[in-house]
Amino acid sequence: MAYSDKVIDHYNEPRNVGSLDKNDENVGTGMVGAPECGDVMKLQIKVENDVIVDAKFKTFGCGSAIASSSLATEWLKGKPIDEGLNIRNTDIVEELSLPPVKIHCSVLAEDAIKAAINDYKQKAANIESAAD
Amino acid sequence: MKTPIYMDNHATTSVDPRVLETMLPYFSDTFGNSASRNHSFGWQAEEAVENARGQIARLIGADAREIIITSGATESDNLALTGVAEFYKEKGNHIITCVIEHKAILDTGHMLEQKGFEVTFLPVDKHGSIDLDELADAITDKTTLVSLMAANNEIGTLNPLKEIGKLTREKGVLFHCDATQGVGHMDIDVEEMNIDLASFTAHKIYGPKGVGALYVRRRKPRVRLSPLIYGGGHERGMRSGTLNVPGIVGFGKAADIMHEEGAQERENLLVLRERIFQGITREVEYVYLNGHPDTRHPGNVNLSFAYVEGESLLMGLSDIAVSSGSACTSASLEPSYVLRALGVGDDLAHSSIRFGVGRFNTEEEVDYVILRVVEAVSRLREMSPLYEMAQEGIDPSSINWSAH
Numbered sequence: 001m002a003y004s005d006k007v008i009d010h011y012n013e014p015r016n017v018g019s020l021d022k023n024d025e026n027v028g029t030g031m032v033g034a035p036e037c038g039d040v041m042k043l044q045i046k047v048e049n050d051v052i053v054d055a056k057f058k059t060f061g062c063g064s065a066i067a068s069s070s071l072a073t074e075w076l077k078g079k080p081i082d083e084g085l086n087i088r089n090t091d092i093v094e095e096l097s098l099p100p101v102k103i104h105c106s107v108l109a110e111d112a113i114k115a116a117i118n119d120y121k122q123k124a125a126n127i128e129s130a131a132d
Numbered sequence: 133m134k135t136p137i138y139m140d141n142h143a144t145t146s147v148d149p150r151v152l153e154t155m156l157p158y159f160s161d162t163f164g165n166s167a168s169r170n171h172s173f174g175w176q177a178e179e180a181v182e183n184a185r186g187q188i189a190r191l192i193g194a195d196a197r198e199i200i201i202t203s204g205a206t207e208s209d210n211l212a213l214t215g216v217a218e219f220y221k222e223k224g225n226h227i228i229t230c231v232i233e234h235k236a237i238l239d240t241g242h243m244l245e246q247k248g249f250e251v252t253f254l255p256v257d258k259h260g261s262i263d264l265d266e267l268a269d270a271i272t273d274k275t276t277l278v279s280l281m282a283a284n285n286e287i288g289t290l291n292p293l294k295e296i297g298k299l300t301r302e303k304g305v306l307f308h309c310d311a312t313q314g315v316g317h318m319d320i321d322v323e324e325m326n327i328d329l330a331s332f333t334a335h336k337i338y339g340p341k342g343v344g345a346l347y348v349r350r351r352k353p354r355v356r357l358s359p360l361i362y363g364g365g366h367e368r369g370m371r372s373g374t375l376n377v378p379g380i381v382g383f384g385k386a387a388d389i390m391h392e393e394g395a396q397e398r399e400n401l402l403v404l405r406e407r408i409f410q411g412i413t414r415e416v417e418y419v420y421l422n423g424h425p426d427t428r429h430p431g432n433v434n435l436s437f438a439y440v441e442g443e444s445l446l447m448g449l450s451d452i453a454v455s456s457g458s459a460c461t462s463a464s465l466e467p468s469y470v471l472r473a474l475g476v477g478d479d480l481a482h483s484s485i486r487f488g489v490g491r492f493n494t495e496e497e498v499d500y501v502i503l504r505v506v507e508a509v510s511r512l513r514e515m516s517p518l519y520e521m522a523q524e525g526i527d528p529s530s531i532n533w534s535a536h
Contacts, residue, residue, distance in 0.1 A: 034533035035478070035482070038441055038467065038478075039441065058520055060518045062441055066444060
């Protein structure tokens, strides 16, 4: 299978690989996928004043899965948190020219974004209710 | 050293230059149809084919008259199973094979089931070995054929052909061996091992693609087959069609070289195989060997690199040709059925790489491959959330993952 240049670029030079402190109250963590299915993505965001100031990922998966999560972190950085929820898997498919057999990689990336944002929101809500 | 490096010799091998040289005249001056009985063009072609048939037969200890030329091992496997099942259906409707056989056997078996035959697929242990007692128990008075491979194409595990042949002979059932990967890489002698039919192909032994053989025993017992392809009655009526003369000549030469040099070649491959295995496992942790530790193809190393997905690893080895049992490398999205049958977890099946060392690989190439694999695995593990968990002391298999 031939990879698109953008997939190869993200694979060779992945953006934002790493981890944020998952116990930090400003950090949201999403972990999706399953090892038996051949892909697991961990995506983390750091939020200040409702803006995503940092994003990191780690991915176990094929080149397209790595590229999808790498691209997701790139797109998330600097975005207001609610706009992050607007990223659709189809945007990722288009940007990386993913073939049909790799569409599930983009779906997983969208799920990871949502999971990370929801995790952050959940934490924020808990802190608020604890303060009440 | 030239890149890319080819180390996928179970998929196919390059044509040995000596083989190519032998073939070339049969594309030009000596182009006759070996079935033309009334002129010298035909006679020359026939002589070349018969010479090659002798060379092919000698490689497995058979007689030239027992070699049926086919288009390759897939056709040979189809012909053996279907041909025997159909011809002997009055005697019985049961055949026995194994879950880790090549798809050419498994899919033919499934087709026969559709047609009303009964097929037993024997399980294997964690090394890919069958249990001989289980085989003995599976044979009934309805069984006509046992089909078991010589060497597994993914994990390299060898079957005990001599013991299988002894058993099938005692029980009076035929023994077909898919010897595609085994020929030249292990001892195969159809007399000593009581093999009644054997499939193999030129392109796995440094010959051309598109030409294979089915050995069909002529005496004690004489094996009969219903053909798959009808026509001019070539190949004793078992496989009609004008013979691929240059291909057959090449197959003969490849078999001849293997017969002369195979023993030494196995020694060389073993050295390279151990060098890869040691070189990688010395540098990288969480690496598991798939297949039998000792009883295996001399050129086969199949490793699972935990926490790294196989296709992404192949992508990191862009100047090295190897293959993976990962689902992502196939269209099916299912990981290798062979590794699954061994009880290798799907996570490790996704992480497997098959190295197939061959005649033309060098120590220098092996060292380069080791270096590149170590580098790529380390890089991908830095990127792997599963490796991170393992480092933190969390066993990823203890997590309740949601399958997707």
